[in-house]
Amino acid sequence: MLNIWGRISSINVRKVAWCAQELGLDFQRTEAGGKFGMVQTPEYLALNPNAMVPCIDDGEGEARVVLWESNVIVRYLCAKHAPGTLYPEPLPERFDAERWMDWQQTTLNPVSGGAFKQWIRTPAAERDSAVIERSVRATEPLFALLDAHLATRAFMLGDAFTMADIPVGCEAHRWFGLPPTEYTRPAWPHVERWFADLKARSAARGVLDLPLE
Numbered sequence: 263m264l265n266i267w268g269r270i271s272s273i274n275v276r277k278v279a280w281c282a283q284e285l286g287l288d289f290q291r292t293e294a295g296g297k298f299g300m301v302q303t304p305e306y307l308a309l310n311p312n313a314m315v316p317c318i319d320d321g322e323g324e325a326r327v328v329l330w331e332s333n334v335i336v337r338y339l340c341a342k343h344a345p346g347t348l349y350p351e352p353l354p355e356r357f358d359a360e361r362w363m364d365w366q367q368t369t370l371n372p373v374s375g376g377a378f379k380q381w382i383r384t385p386a387a388e389r390d391s392a393v394i395e396r397s398v399r400a401t402e403p404l405f406a407l408l409d410a411h412l413a414t415r416a417f418m419l420g421d422a423f424t425m426a427d428i429p430v431g432c433e434a435h436r437w438f439g440l441p442p443t444e445y446t447r448p449a450w451p452h453v454e455r456w457f458a459d460l461k462a463r464s465a466a467r468g469v470l471d472l473p474l475e
């Protein structure tokens with residue numbers, strides 16, 4: 263059985279749980295990180311010395327694989343269980359997927375996190391409006407870029423759902439879930455259509471339908 267450690271409120275854990283559900287895997291998820299603790303225990307640090315979530319433990323004996331870093335885990339699971347579909351095999355398509363996954367992690371996520379943390383995880387009296395403003399100003403052009411990309415394709419790579427849709431979709435879930443009383447989102451019709459299609463996937467239940475926390 264695949265073992266996943268991490269609280270589902272984490273965007274990075276959501277990626278891995280959704281991926282495992284898309285692949286129809288038998289897995290067990292253990293709450294860890296945040297209020298659940300565990301990540302500083304010797305047992306967990308032996309799996310992930312970074313003391314962060316998610317982490318997976320897959321297989322036994324010489325075939326056992328222990329991994330951390332969410333996008334790497336998604337790549338591994340898709341390569342193992344869905345080569346040629348969720349994990350594109352032709353190099354141009356594969357590295358197109360890799361590019362968008364890295365874009366989510368290194369470009370979109372760092373700037374979107376400020377507004378998310380302030381509006382969702384910071385008490386109103388303690389929020390920093392400057393942090394929110396910088397985050398919104400930096401994030402909106404990136405979603406506009408994504409909207410232009412999705413204007414000519416159903417999913418991130420074209421007509422078929424692939425591993426690239428998972429991290430970017432989790433990022434959209436986090437941004438689209440910001441409180442409407444605090445934030446009025448611009449119209450991104452192609453992102454909205456794509457995200458609605460992602461939410462309708464049966465494997466996305468328990469992930470993209472959850473409120474932010």
